[in-house]
Amino acid sequence: PAAKPPPPASKPAPQAAKSAPAKPAAKNASSKSSTPRGPRIPESAARRAIASGPTYDETALGADTPELRALAAAERELFPPSQRDLSSPWPEELPFPVAATDDKPRVHASGLPPAPPPSAPPVTSESGKDLAWLATLNLPDLPVRWDGRVVRYLEFFKDDPRGRATFTLWHRRSGRYIAQVRRTLRNKSLPEDLAALAMIESGFTPTARSPVGALGMWQFMAETGKIYGLMQDRWADQRMNVTIATEAAADHLSDLHRRFGSWDLAMAAYNMGYGGVLQAVRRYNTNDYWALSKLEGSLPWETTLYVPKILAAAVVSRNLAAFGFQDVQQDAALEGEEVMVAPGTALATVAQACGTTTKEVEALNTELRASRTPPSTEDWRVLVPAGKAAGCSASLAKARKEAPTEHYTVRFGETLEQVAQARRTTAAKLVDLNAIQPGEVIRGGTVLIVPKMDPNAPAVADAKTDPKKSASNDKPAVIVPQDLFVYPDRKRVFYRVQVADTLKDVATAFKVGTDELRRWNDIDPSARLVEGMTLQVFAPPSCDLSQMVVLGESDVHTIVAGTEEFFRHWEEKGRRRTVVTAKAGETIEQIGRRFGVSPALMERINRRGRRETLSEGERVVVWSPGPSAPLAADAPQLAALAKPPVVPERTPPLDSAPAPSLLPALP
Structure with a gap:
């Protein structure tokens, strides 16, 4: 269900258009509660927006499980493009549960002719x-509604x-x-047959995940989940609870x-996002889902089939024998029963x-992504098989x-x-303890489970792990x-970029602006x-540097780009800068x-094409490998070198006396 407050989500939320709860507005839900089965903390303002506030368009998304993929393939045969202008056979003798409106005038969008009056209702x-x-x-x-679909x-x-x-697989599961x-729907005074929506969304699979990120039996997108108080992090995702x-x-x-x-429109909005439904209703000036579903460009094709599919599943569920599913x-x-479990406890x-078996406990706690309770500071409610809670609590x-x-809480940049x-263990052990997936990025603020160690034992650092050391x-x-920045109330530190870091991530962590970072580093x-x-980075006093891995002024050797020191530095790295006077x-x-310098490097150094003809006397810069200049055979040709290049005056170091500030000191 995607739903977004001001910004609608797709699916259940106020967003785009797509598949039920999952594709809706995203939901990045993270509840302030530390226990997955603790009280949800929905965003009341966002819910009010969904129920009655303004919204905007969103894109349509859809769910994808094995059964639904197979069903989608079958739908391409059931509803081929040539037959998508479906009629609605309503046999006269059949009840019409929804208020019939055929005998009342209908309002059509400007410019759209009304549909021709239906002929006698077919009985076939x-x-x-x-x-x-x-x-x-x-x-x-x-x-x-006995619509053709x-x-x-x-x-x-x-x-x-x-x-x-x-349907056999869905009904069994x-x-x-x-x-x-059904009990939850009944307690909230909702139609119990809305359970069919979960059947269509995921086939009653709590761990179903769509290609677009919708998750769980109800296929919530992250943003919609957040609106409705569903906690989501690397340890637990309540969309699967x-x-x-x-x-x-x-x-x-x-x-x-x-x-x-209208339940028809509510289900359509769950699929495509309430913003999309609102737009369609306003554009075509009708609040009849069945009328909208037949107007060109009004609803996504998936949504025109979504509601009929749910209603059909609900009908079949109420008539198992008539459809041959009674056996x-x-x-x-x-x-199961709840037991309180310590943070970081493995479900095993x-x-x-x-x-009991680990598999049985995992089946009852599908929201626990690492098969372990989150390493939070509070106990976690875990479901165990009925009748096992008492004995289990004592053993736990x-x-x-x-x-x-x-x-252990990971610092930013660590x-x-x-x-x-630092913990006197191995990265492989941490990967195993925390079920870290290949390619997963562990960011600052992530809580990890680590082996216990003597708090007084000094951590061992080496060149590989300590950013302040080199071989x-x-x-x-x-x-x-070359620009000089002076901030009397700030501290200059240096941050080494990690995998997947973004400018916004770094700026947020250090409580500075992205534009400031850009200017400080020519980014x-x-x-x-x-x-x-x-x-x-010039960190303000409000930034807690103890929560991040940084290098201080005394930990690095700063070199201003383009200065003599800059060139000397590269000479020490095995390159020597030489200026050569070209021949015609x-x-x-x-x-x-x-x-011995590659054409590509020569192009980068001199900013011109490698085969461009030079004029007599033009100066060419060469960064030759090794301290010796050119190859011995060419030494005679370098007898006369042009004057050394003009080196821009280096700005004074940060700790030198007063220098004009390019940026005003911040309060």
């Missing part, structure tokens, strides 16, 4: 099949082998959660219904204490005292190797711009920071070859 489908059997069905507590889905689930296989879902996510989905659906007053055995309900430890109390681990070195114990050189704001760069007709490629 377009394929010629008898539809009289529909009159015998029990109807769900959602308003059902609804009928096609009913026939698909009843007669098509693919449809039967899909629903047994694990359907009682809980059936109990809490169902409560959030019920609240979201309630908000959407309050806004639109499908549902899975046993997954319900909980399972052992309860005398003993395990708590013997726990060999504790938690690498996993540095954490491992030769020399201070690392940092090249800084292109549109380009990515590269790992290994060293940025100079020479090219920088030819000159570079004499000095």
Whole structure:
């Protein structure tokens, strides 16, 4: 469900257009509560926006599970492009649960002609099949309209082998959660058959994840989840917690219904975002979902099938025998008892204490991403099989005292190797303890589980993990711009860029502006920071430098770009700068070859094409490898060198006496 307050989300939230809760507005939910099963803390302002406030457009998104992929493939056959202008067969003898409006005038968008009056209601489908059997069905507590799409889905689930296989799997799996879902909907005074929405979204799979990031049985996007108080971090994601996510989905659906007053539109908004539905209603001047679904350009094609699909699933669920699913055995309900577990406890430890399997405990706690309770400062509510809580608590109390681990908060700019070195362990051990995935970036502020160690034991640092050390114990050189910046109340430090750092990340961490960082370091704001760069930062007093890994003035050797010191530095690195006077007709490629310098480097140094013809007397700069200048064979040709290049005057160091400030001192 995507939903965004001011910015609508896709799906359940006020956002774009797409698939149910998941594709909606994103939800990056992170609840202030430290326990996944603790009270959710929804964003009341955002919910008010969804229920009655302004919104904007969003893009449509969709869910993707094995069954839904198969269903999508079948839908391409059921509803081919040539037949997407669907009629609505409503047999006369069938009930019409929603207030019929055919006998009332309809309002159409300006410029759009009204649809021609329907002919006598058919009693057969377009394929010629008898539809009289529909009159015998029990109807769900959602308003059902016998639209052609609804009928096609009913026939698909009843007669098509693919449809039967899909619904069989969904119905079997629903047994694990359907009682809980219906109970939650009932307690919130919502139609219980809205449970069919979870069936269509994920097939009742709590861990379902769509390609666009929608997650859980109700397919919440991160932003929508955040609005409804669903906690999300690397340890736990409440979008996968059936109990809490169902409560959030019920609240979201309630908000959407309050806004639109129609379950058809509420479900459509859950799929494509309430902003998109609002826009369609206003543009085409009708609040009838079924009318909108047949107007060109009004709703995404997926949304025109989404509501009929939910209604069909709800009808089938109420008429299992009529559709031949009466013998499908549902899975046993997954319900358990809560126990309080210490932070950072592995679910394997909980399972052992309860005398059950890790797999069974994990199935009850699908929101725990690392199969371990988060290393927070509070105990975590974990579900265990019914009847196991009492004995489990006693065993866990003993395990708590013997726990060999504790938690550690990663500093901004700190690498996993540095954490491992400081804790006298290995990076591989940390990866195992914290279920760190390949390619996962551990950012500052992340809480990790680490082995316990003597707090008085000094940490061992080496060249690989300590940013203040190099192999030769020399201070690392940092090249800084020629501009001088003076801030009496700030402290200059140097930050080494880590993988995935962005200018905004660094600016936020140091409590400075991105524009300031750009000026201090000659940074292109549109380009990515590269790992290994060293940025100079003038940190304000409000910045807590103890929470980040930085180098101080005394830890580095600062060199101003373009100064004599700058050139000497590179000479010490194995390159020597020489200025050569060219002969008429020479090219920088030819000159570079004499000095063993590549054409590409010569182009970069001299800012001209490698084969461009030079005039007599032109000066060419060469950075030759090694302290000796050109190759011995070419020495005679360098007898006469031009005057040394003019080196810009170096600005005084930061700690020198008063120098004009390019930026005003900040208060």
